[in-house]
Amino acid sequence: MRIVIAGAGEVGSHLAKLLSNEEQDILIIDENPERLFVLDSKYNLMTITGNPASIQGLKDVNVGRADLFIAVTPHEDSNMLACSLAKAMGAKRTVARIETYGFMEAANRPLVRGMGVDHVIYPEYLAAQQIITALRRPWVRQWFEILNGEIIVVGVRIGDNAKLCGMQLKDFAYTHHNFHVSAIKRGHETLIPRGDDRIQAGDVLYFTTRREHVEDLIELTGKTEYRIRRVLVMGASKIAVRTVALNKGEFKFTIMDRDREVCDRLPMRCPEVNDIYCGDARDPDTLVDVGLDTYDAFIALSDSSEANILACLTAKEADVKKTIAEVEDLQFINQAEGLNIGTVINKKLLASSTIFQLLLDNDASTSKCLAMTDAEVAELEVKPDSKITQAPVKDLRLSRDMTLAGLVRNGHGMLVTGNTHIQAGDHVVVFCLSGALHKVERLFS
Amino acid sequence: MIKKEHRQINITMVLKVMGWLLMIESGFMAIPAVVSLCYYERDCVPIFTSALITLIAGFALNKGLHPARTNMAKREGFLLTAMVWVVFSVFGMLPFLFCSTPLPLTDAFYEAMGGFTTTGATIFDDVEGLSHGINLWRALMQWLGGMGIILFTLAVLPMLNSSGGMQMFNAEVTGITHDKIRPRISQTAKGLWGVYFSLTALCAFLLWIGPMDLFESICHAFGTVSTGGFSTRASGVCDWDSIYIYVIIGVFMLLGGVNFSLIYFAAHWRFGPLKRNATLRSYLKIILLMWVIYAVAILIDGFADLRNLTVYPLFQVLATMTSTGYAIPDLKIWGPLGLALMVPMMFFGACAGSTSGGAKIDRLMVMVRYLRNSVKTALQPNSVAVVKIDGRVLTPDLVSKTVAFLCLYVIVSATGGVVLAAMGVPVLDSFFFALSCTTNLGVGPDAAGVGPGLAAIPDCGKWVLCALMLIGRLEIFTILILFTPSFWHK
Numbered sequence: 036m037r038i039v040i041a042g043a044g045e046v047g048s049h050l051a052k053l054l055s056n057e058e059q060d061i062l063i064i065d066e067n068p069e070r071l072f073v074l075d076s077k078y079n080l081m082t083i084t085g086n087p088a089s090i091q092g093l094k095d096v097n098v099g100r101a102d103l104f105i106a107v108t109p110h111e112d113s114n115m116l117a118c119s120l121a122k123a124m125g126a127k128r129t130v131a132r133i134e135t136y137g138f139m140e141a142a143n144r145p146l147v148r149g150m151g152v153d154h155v156i157y158p159e160y161l162a163a164q165q166i167i168t169a170l171r172r173p174w175v176r177q178w179f180e181i182l183n184g185e186i187i188v189v190g191v192r193i194g195d196n197a198k199l200c201g202m203q204l205k206d207f208a209y210t211h212h213n214f215h216v217s218a219i220k221r222g223h224e225t226l227i228p229r230g231d232d233r234i235q236a237g238d239v240l241y242f243t244t245r246r247e248h249v250e251d252l253i254e255l256t257g258k259t260e261y262r263i264r265r266v267l268v269m270g271a272s273k274i275a276v277r278t279v280a281l282n283k284g285e286f287k288f289t290i291m292d293r294d295r296e297v298c299d300r301l302p303m304r305c306p307e308v309n310d311i312y313c314g315d316a317r318d319p320d321t322l323v324d325v326g327l328d329t330y331d332a333f334i335a336l337s338d339s340s341e342a343n344i345l346a347c348l349t350a351k352e353a354d355v356k357k358t359i360a361e362v363e364d365l366q367f368i369n370q371a372e373g374l375n376i377g378t379v380i381n382k383k384l385l386a387s388s389t390i391f392q393l394l395l396d397n398d399a400s401t402s403k404c405l406a407m408t409d410a411e412v413a414e415l416e417v418k419p420d421s422k423i424t425q426a427p428v429k430d431l432r433l434s435r436d437m438t439l440a441g442l443v444r445n446g447h448g449m450l451v452t453g454n455t456h457i458q459a460g461d462h463v464v465v466f467c468l469s470g471a472l473h474k475v476e477r478l479f480s
Numbered sequence: 481m482i483k484k485e486h487r488q489i490n491i492t493m494v495l496k497v498m499g500w501l502l503m504i505e506s507g508f509m510a511i512p513a514v515v516s517l518c519y520y521e522r523d524c525v526p527i528f529t530s531a532l533i534t535l536i537a538g539f540a541l542n543k544g545l546h547p548a549r550t551n552m553a554k555r556e557g558f559l560l561t562a563m564v565w566v567v568f569s570v571f572g573m574l575p576f577l578f579c580s581t582p583l584p585l586t587d588a589f590y591e592a593m594g595g596f597t598t599t600g601a602t603i604f605d606d607v608e609g610l611s612h613g614i615n616l617w618r619a620l621m622q623w624l625g626g627m628g629i630i631l632f633t634l635a636v637l638p639m640l641n642s643s644g645g646m647q648m649f650n651a652e653v654t655g656i657t658h659d660k661i662r663p664r665i666s667q668t669a670k671g672l673w674g675v676y677f678s679l680t681a682l683c684a685f686l687l688w689i690g691p692m693d694l695f696e697s698i699c700h701a702f703g704t705v706s707t708g709g710f711s712t713r714a715s716g717v718c719d720w721d722s723i724y725i726y727v728i729i730g731v732f733m734l735l736g737g738v739n740f741s742l743i744y745f746a747a748h749w750r751f752g753p754l755k756r757n758a759t760l761r762s763y764l765k766i767i768l769l770m771w772v773i774y775a776v777a778i779l780i781d782g783f784a785d786l787r788n789l790t791v792y793p794l795f796q797v798l799a800t801m802t803s804t805g806y807a808i809p810d811l812k813i814w815g816p817l818g819l820a821l822m823v824p825m826m827f828f829g830a831c832a833g834s835t836s837g838g839a840k841i842d843r844l845m846v847m848v849r850y851l852r853n854s855v856k857t858a859l860q861p862n863s864v865a866v867v868k869i870d871g872r873v874l875t876p877d878l879v880s881k882t883v884a885f886l887c888l889y890v891i892v893s894a895t896g897g898v899v900l901a902a903m904g905v906p907v908l909d910s911f912f913f914a915l916s917c918t919t920n921l922g923v924g925p926d927a928a929g930v931g932p933g934l935a936a937i938p939d940c941g942k943w944v945l946c947a948l949m950l951i952g953r954l955e956i957f958t959i960l961i962l963f964t965p966s967f968w969h970k
Contacts (some may be wrong), residue, residue, distance in 0.1 A: 037663065060663035069875065079646055081663040084872070 036060065036394070039101040039126070041087030041117050042108035043070045045363065046132065046158070049383040050105060050390055053406075055080045056470040057394070062096045088113040090120060099125030105390065107132045107156070115152060122151030130154040130393065132386065134273065136280075156389045158382035163277035165385070166359055169378040170266065170286055170332055173357040174258035176239055176378060179405045181414040184246045185448030186441040186464055188217065188405075188412055192375070195236045197257030205230035211255075213248040215450045217241045217440040217466045218410060223369050225410040227438045227466060239372065241412075243440035243464060245448045261356060263331040265289070269316035269346050270337035271297050274361065274380070276305045278334075286332075291316045291325065316346050322353065332357040336380075340364045340371075347376045368408050384408070395476055409469045412440075415479045419459040423478045429453030437467035437475055489968065492547035494560045497640070499542025501564055501633055505571060506535035508620055512575070515695075516613025523611035526578030534571045552640075555967060557647025561630050562958055565950055568629060569593040572621055579614050581606075586939040593946040594922060595621030596629070597953040598835060600709025600805045601922030601934065601945075607714045612695060618710045619702035625953070626706025626835040627676045627740075628652045635669035651958040655832025656842055656874075656882055661741045675744045676835075680705045683732040690724045704729050707736040707836045709805030709922055718809045723791055729806065730795050737763065737802035737830025758870050759831050759842050763801075766841065770797040770825060777817050800825040803837035803921040811928050819928040823912075826921045827889075837920025837952060839889050845869060846882045888956050893918040896948045903941050906931055913937065917945040918952035 036059050040047050043065035051074060055061045061080035064087045065071055071082035085092035087108060098104060104126040106114035111134040118129040133139065133155045138147050147155065168178050177190030193199055199207065204216055208230070219226045220239040226232070234240065242252060253260050264287060268275045271292040279288045289310040292298050298313040314321040316335070327333070333350035335343035340362045347358040361380040362371050371379050384406045391404040395413055403414040417423060423431065428439055428451060439451040443462040449455075457463060465475050509531035516524035552560070569592040576588035583591060587603045594601045595618055602618070604610060610618075624632065630652040634640055640648065649665055650658050660668045680701050687697035696712050703710045713719040717729055735743065738760060745753045754760065774793035792808045799806045800822050811818050829838015846867055853865035867874045896914030901907050909932070912925045926933030937945065951959045961967055 055664075058664075060667070062663050068872075072875075075660075076650060077646065079665050081660045 036102045037100055038062070038103045038105065039064065039096050039098055039121070041065075041104070041106040041114070041121075043067070043074060043082075044107065044109055046383050046386045047105075047107045048074060049365070050107065050387055051080055052078055053387055053469065054390070054394075057473045059394070059473075062101075064092055064096050088117040088120070090124075093117070093120055093124055101126040103127065103393065104129045106130065107386070111135065111138075115150065118153075119151040122153075128153045128393070130156060130390065132156045132158070134159070136160065136277075154389070154393060156386050158386045159273045159277050161385040161389070162274045162361070162380045162382060163281045165378070165380060166274070166278045166334060167281050167285075169359055170263050170357065173263055173332070173377065174253055174256075174260060176372075177241070177405070177407070179403075179412055181403055181464060182443045182446070182448070182462060185443045185446065186243060186462075187246060187249055188241055188243050188440065188464060189249060189252060190220075190239050190241045191252060191256045191258065192372075193234060193236055193238045193240055194257040197236070197255065199234045199240075199255055199257075200236050202234050203230070204228050204232050204234065207234070213244055213251070213450070215243040215440050217243050217412075217438055217464075220372075220407075220410075222373070225407065225468060227436060227468065237373075241466065243450060245441075245450075261331070263357060265330045266332045266334060267291065267316075267325065267327065267330040267350075267355075269333070269335045269343070270361075271301050271305075271311075272336045272338070272361075275334075275336050276301075279305050279308050282307065289325070289330070291321075317342055317349075319349055322349060327353045327355060330355055332359065334359040336361045340367050344371050344374065344376060347371075348374060351375070365408060391472060394472065395479075411467055411469065411472055413465050413467070413472070413475065415463055415465060415475070417457055417459050417461045417463060418480055421459070421479050423457050423463070424459055427454050427456045431478075433478075434471065434474060436471040437465060440464045440466055489559060490547060490549055490551065490553075490556050491559075492545050493550055493552060494556050494563065495541050496545045496547055497552070497560060498563065498567060499538045499540070499545070500637060501629065502534050502538025502541065502567065502571060504538075504633060504636070505568055505624075506531045506538060508624060509534060509572075509575070509617065511620060512613040512617040515616050516611055519612045521580075521611040521613055523575075523579045523613040526580070527575045527613045527617065530571070530574035530578060533574060537571070552645070552647075554647045557645070558651050558958055558961055558967075561648045561651040562950075562954060562962055564629055565593075565596060565625075565954065568624075569596050569946075572596060572617075575614060575617050579611065581610055581614070584939075586942050590942045590946055591618070592621065593949050595708065595710065596625035597920050597949040598622050598626050598706050598708035598803070598837065599917055599920045599922035599949045599953075600703065601917065601924070602710055603934065605714070607712060610712075615699055615712050616695075619699040619708075619712075622706045622708030622710055623680065623702040626708060626736075627673055631669045632673060634666055635673045638666060652954065653833065654955050655739075655840060656846065656878060656885075659739075659741050659833060661744050671744050672740050675740050675747060676705065678747075679732065679735055679743070683728065686728045687725065690728065691720055691722050692725065700729065701732070704732045704804065704806075705736045705835065707733060707802045707804040707830075707834075707920075709799070709803075711806065715809070717806045723787070726791050726795050726808075730791075730798050733798045733802045733804050733806075734767075736804070737798070737834050737836045739831045739833035740835075741833055756870050759845060762845055763831050763841050766828075767794075767797055767801065770801070770821065773821065774814070774818075777814065781814075797825065800921065800923070801828075801836070801838075802830045802834075803919055805921050805923045807923065807927045814928070819925055819930060822923070822928070823915065826916060826919045826923075829919060839886060839919070842869070843882050843886055846874065846879060847886055850879055850883060885956065888960070889918070892951055892956060893948065896944055899944050900937070900941050903938055905936050905938070905941060909933075909936050913945060914948055917948040920949060920952050 038059050038061050040051050040063040051061050051063045055078050064083045064085050066086050068084045075082040083095050085095050098121045104121040106117040114131040118131045122129050131152045138155050139157050179188040218241040219228050266286050266288050268290045271290050287309045290308050291312045293315045295313050301311050333355045335346040343360040347360045350358050357377045359378045360376050362368050368379050388404045388406040405412040441450045441464045467475050513528040573588035573592035576583045591603045630648045661671050662668045684698045684701035688694050699712045742754050771794050775789050796808050828844045830836035832840040832842040849867045867879050893915045897911035900910035924933040925931045
């Protein structure tokens with residue numbers, strides 16, 4: 036597929052790297068040649084210096100032949116303009132990164148489509164959704180559900196006191212039929228496990244299961260369930276505002292920010308917020324003043340990944356049960372997870388989830404995707420006559436960097452075993468390591 | 481997500497890939513073996529044996545090694561690129577060692593390295609006496625080396641299509657920056673090889689409908705488009721004494737000196753890049769200027785025949801600037817000027833991204849503009865001067881890298897000259913040969929009737945020249961970087 040990416044910022048560069056590893060044809064256009072220089076010399080893609088929101092720039096990248104046009108410059112208006120132009124010049128599908136909810140609302144879809152923007156990415160909105168999910172289920176690291184929760188993928192960190200510690204996976208599978216261990220994140224690496232892998236304390240295990248068995252996991256992994264009510268948010272960022280807006284009375288949010296002016300304007304931007312404090316959340320004394328120990332959860336959403344991680348660690352010390360940090364540097368994500376910060380939010384990964392969804396499926400309506408640092412989980416609908424339907428799973432000779440976890444057939448969820456024979460129309464949950472998504476796509480089409 | 485970076489170079493993986501490449505080379509070697517068989521020549525067996533040895537060596541490396549890690553990063557890319565040229569030459573010299581007109585080891589290696597680097601300095605005195613198989617192999621080596629061995633493998637082997645492959649592309653393709661013509665490196669490689677192949681085929685066809693026979697036209701097409709310069713005749717192209725052949729070979733040498741991505745775009749009816757390209761304009765202007773200088777000199781000397789004024793000097797300018805090294809008969813009579821002008825022409829060569837050698841006109845342009853800016857800021861300390869090429873501002877980084885390159889280029893060729901002179905080679909020959917090999921031209925001062933030529937170079941001197949050819953072909957940094965301690969450890 037020929038993909039044009041407009042804007043070599045953080046999200047654009049990340050997408051370009053990922054997609055070029057997925058064996059797509061990538062052209063990336065940006066006005067700043069220095070940003071492109073690094074990408075050009077390191078990755079298998081083509082760079083063009085030019086303004087992506089100009090006709091000349093789009094002509095230079097030959098946008099008329101693009102299958103997918105992704106506008107991810109920092110400015111919403113130039114993204115919309117670039118998409119409009121690209122669509123008019125013949126790009127097959129366009130995606131714009133947006134910053135206002137209006138473009139995303141279902142009621143406004145025809146209007147936005149009429150402008151030539153087929154899909155939108157709103158990383159802040161996706162992040163807010165992820166935060167709300169995490170607050171609802173505090174013991175979970177990652178939560179991914181398909182078809183109303185018929186199949187659920189749950190990422191859980193295995194504590195020292197968990198029953199599972201030290202167990203071999205084949206023994207676990209023998210005694211627990213209702214779970215499929217699809218991936219293990221150990222240290223800096225994600226593995227697709229085999230039967231003789233042993234579960235260790237500190238691993239993050241990705242279980243695939245059905246809704247009625249999820250609760251059993253809490254005990255198995257040595258967790259306790261608790262409800263979250265009061266939430267302290269550090270940094271009045273766009274994500275914070277979006278999160279508060281998404282909340283439907285479940286949680287009570289308190290927002291802290293260093294900047295007096297931002298705090299003053301906050302009630303207008305975000306009327307639902309419970310309390311606003313002006314102060315630096317990195318300072319332990321301020322946190323004590325705010326009454327940190329009376330909160331159930333702490334969310335750090337400032338600009339600096341380091342500050343977010345450190346603030347979360349302080350909150351952990353004060354016995355806040357759940358901490359969530361926004362970590363924008365990909366290198367820090369594993370560090371943060373290693374430090375036992377509950378959930379990590381990363382806008383780049385969320386944006387790439389949306390793009391992967393588009394890659395797997397032309398209209399993105401029947402598939403879902405979750406990008407992690409070095410692996411992806413995807414839901415795909417099986418098309419008639421695809422390769423995957425030709426034999427039972429154990430005879431398919433799947434490559435080692437992917438595994439089929441579960442499927443939904445006729446609205447009923449089940450786990451995949453070696454004897455499962457996948458049929459057309461099934462929705463299948465696939466785990467794959469980074470760079471293998473195109474193999475998965477080939478299997479399913 | 482910082483993966484533990486492996487400090488050790490993954491030498492097993494490099495060797496395994498080398499096995500692949502050797503198998504490709506043996507495939508190429510099989511072509512002259514078959515041709516030789518068709519002509520019922522005795523050389524068929526030795527060439528076939530060489531191909532078999534290469535195949536076995538390649539197969540053994542590829543199947544025998546099981547690297548623990550299969551990743552190829554930056555340093556592996558550099559190492560493989562540098563190594564492949566040496567290893568290819570080592571196996572490529574086997575036919576010269578075994579054939580019915582055998583060469584000693586040093587000479588055989590010199591011939592092979594001269595072939596792959598498209599230097600085209602031949603060691604054979606009696607080229608006509610060589611078998612068809614050997615002659616084709618000489619031509620084929622140049623053709624493979626002209627566009628680049630690595631580029632060829634990137635086009636045919638999908639396994640190198642990773643960031644390691646990117647590094648190899650950057651390490652092998654000439655020029656200040658490396659333009660890609662298509663989003664993926666394998667498509668870029670395929671596109672460039674497509675252009676290269678078509679040009680060669682067209683050149684061979686045009687020569688064939690002229691006075692050349694099929695075999696010789698193919699050999700000359702290989703030597704011309706790759707700007708190598710091996711011929712099937714001892715006196716080279718002038719043996720035919722045909723205006724048609726001078727013109728055809730001249731035109732294809734000219735094309736061989738143009739950035740191949742421009743030809744690619746033109747072949748796809750996209751003339752924008754062609755019109756915008758300042759390097760191409762300078763290339764053509766320099767050719768014209770050099771021709772005028774020669775023509776004036778010839779007029780003054782009184783050789784006012786039309787052929788002497790037009791075809792010969794133009795052919796000579798093209799052969800030198802594109803580093804092909806075909807010579808015309810009259811060069812000897814042009815005397816000192818003919819020789820003197822060759823030095824700047826071969827030094828700067830033709831456009832980057834072409835098959836030609838030299839330091840490239842792109843760098844000449846950066847240098848000229850940089851020097852002009854330096855003079856300007858000396859007079860006007862407050863003026864802000866930038867180096868612009870094709871309307872684009874070059875970053876100071878790139879400018880300083882280019883200037884550093886030119887310095888290194890001079891240092892390398894001068895060092896080569898000093899070493900040769902110390903071996904007892906006459907001073908003129910030492911420096912001329914050193915520069916001529918670094919720029920992959922391959923012509924000695926004897927072409928202009930000065931000095932004894934290659935005969936004056938002792939065996940150890942030939943090894944020095946081989947090293948210079950390789951350094952020049954890979955544009956210095958790729959080789960130089962292997963000799964820095966930090967490349968190997970820490």
